[in-house]
Amino acid sequence: GAGVSQSPSNKVTEKGKDVELRCDPISGHTALYWYRQRLGQGLEFLIYFQGNSAPDKSGLPSDRFSAERTGESVSTLTIQRTQQEDSAVYLCASSLLSTADTQYFGPGTRLTVL
Amino acid sequence: QKEVEQNSGPLSVPEGAIASLNCTYSDRGSQSFFWYRQYSGKSPELIMSIYSNGDKEDGRFTAQLNKASQYVSLLIRDSQPSDSATYLCAAAPSGTYKYIFGTGTRLKVLA
Numbered sequence: 001g002a003g004v005s006q007s008p009s010n011k012v013t014e015k016g017k018d019v020e021l022r023c024d025p026i027s028g029h030t031a032l033y034w035y036r037q038r039l040g041q042g043l044e045f046l047i048y049f050q051g052n053s054a055p056d057k058s059g060l061p062s063d064r065f066s067a068e069r070t071g072e073s074v075s076t077l078t079i080q081r082t083q084q085e086d087s088a089v090y091l092c093a094s095s096l097l098s099t100a101d102t103q104y105f106g107p108g109t110r111l112t113v114l
Numbered sequence: 115q116k117e118v119e120q121n122s123g124p125l126s127v128p129e130g131a132i133a134s135l136n137c138t139y140s141d142r143g144s145q146s147f148f149w150y151r152q153y154s155g156k157s158p159e160l161i162m163s164i165y166s167n168g169d170k171e172d173g174r175f176t177a178q179l180n181k182a183s184q185y186v187s188l189l190i191r192d193s194q195p196s197d198s199a200t201y202l203c204a205a206a207p208s209g210t211y212k213y214i215f216g217t218g219t220r221l222k223v224l225a
Contacts, residue, residue, distance in 0.1 A: 042217035091157055105157040
């Protein structure tokens with residue numbers, strides 16, 4: 001595709017529900033990143049994929065967060081038993097290579113937990 | 115703890131002036147540096163990347179890198195109201211995948 005796409009663009013859920021966020025990277029990009037951005041804050045690294053393996057999950061805030069990636073394609077970020085503090089914009093980025101290469105961001109998913 | 119520091123602003127400049135945005139980083143092993151622009155409610159978009167000491171120009175934008183001082187800057191010439199946004203600086207240590215992002219500087223260009 002022309003760019004990184006994410007869905008849904010907005011998600012409103014009730015506390016305690018599970019949510020699944022999707023990211024479609026740029027075709028051919030081997031690396032994929034998930035970030036969280038709370039209102040008025042900077043980017044918080046969550047997880048990185050090289051192909052379908054995740055060498056670094058250190059940014060995942062708790063075991064309620066998980067992510068997977070199919071080959072060098074779609075990735076899903078799942079948040080179980082959502083809490084109000086999970087409310088944020090979740091951004092996905094992809095890059096052609098993994099090391100110090102330009103990351104291109106998707107439009108983000110705005111998650112609101114009531 | 116590897117860090118990238120930016121003044122949060124807002125930095126206010128009049129239309130047509132030069133806006134100067136600054137960034138310092140703590141990891142001397144950083145080799146690649148990026149400036150992203152983020153409009154309110156939108157995702158970051160790449161403005162410039164810079165890898166070598168010195169200046170790199172692209173249109174109205176000039177990125178400057180000084181590895182000895184661990185300092186990166188972005189100059190925006192002939193600033194326009196449409197340049198009003200938050201500018202994020204990122205550093206990538208050599209051989210790693212992980213960007214370290216600053217918290218951003220909010221720029222306001224006054225018409």
